[in-house]
Amino acid sequence: DTEVTQTPKHLVMGMTNKKSLKCEQHMGHRAMYWYKQKAKKPPELMFVYSYEKLSINESVPSRFSPECPNSSLLNLHLHALQPEDSALYLCASTLTESSGNTIYFGEGSWLTVV
Amino acid sequence: GIQVEQSPPDLILQEGANSTLRCNFSDSVNNLQWFHQNPWGQLINLFYIPSGTKQNGRLSATTVATERYSLLYISSSQTTDSGVYFCAVVNYGGSQGNLIFGKGTKLSVKP
Numbered sequence: 001d002t003e004v005t006q007t008p009k010h011l012v013m014g015m016t017n018k019k020s021l022k023c024e025q026h027m028g029h030r031a032m033y034w035y036k037q038k039a040k041k042p043p044e045l046m047f048v049y050s051y052e053k054l055s056i057n058e059s060v061p062s063r064f065s066p067e068c069p070n071s072s073l074l075n076l077h078l079h080a081l082q083p084e085d086s087a088l089y090l091c092a093s094t095l096t097e098s099s100g101n102t103i104y105f106g107e108g109s110w111l112t113v114v
Numbered sequence: 115g116i117q118v119e120q121s122p123p124d125l126i127l128q129e130g131a132n133s134t135l136r137c138n139f140s141d142s143v144n145n146l147q148w149f150h151q152n153p154w155g156q157l158i159n160l161f162y163i164p165s166g167t168k169q170n171g172r173l174s175a176t177t178v179a180t181e182r183y184s185l186l187y188i189s190s191s192q193t194t195d196s197g198v199y200f201c202a203v204v205n206y207g208g209s210q211g212n213l214i215f216g217k218g219t220k221l222s223v224k225p
Contacts, residue, residue, distance in 0.1 A: 042215030043200075044215075045212050101145075102162040103145075104159060105157040105159070107156040
């Protein structure tokens, strides 16, 4: 099983809404990531969690709030977003942050902020 | 930081044709992966190949780490191969999840 599952696949939210994106993996991976991808651009790293602790925050605005409740789950809480935050949000995982292993991506969550 | 350049940016093929995609990187890496992003956005891992050669069906990849480039070969292309192909690397000593992506090669395979 090399699957990273993301929900929802599509989300439309207003600028005053609070919503969450969810990511789940059952591969025993201890490093999980959020990436953001704008149209016609490559993905860019947002956050890294290693052993359920935030390891890297790539200067992401506080309206994005990550959470790692356990080793299998990763959430991204969204609040007071702007229309320019509309993008594809990708979750990924790998065995550990420090080893050279394959990184697996989920199918992504398409977010539209209106 | 490390730079990743992919070529060509766009490629149009007739079904059945072969192609080679190239990825150049500017520094030593301990992770290099090739991905195919389908029209629905999913990034599908094709190869984990920081060095050496691998083959999987009609696809193969070669990375020459000492010369800082990687090649992805697609043989007998099919319409389902269409999409964007990304090369992504991790700087030697960097966090494994901090993939630095190239800008991608957009492949269109015509029937």
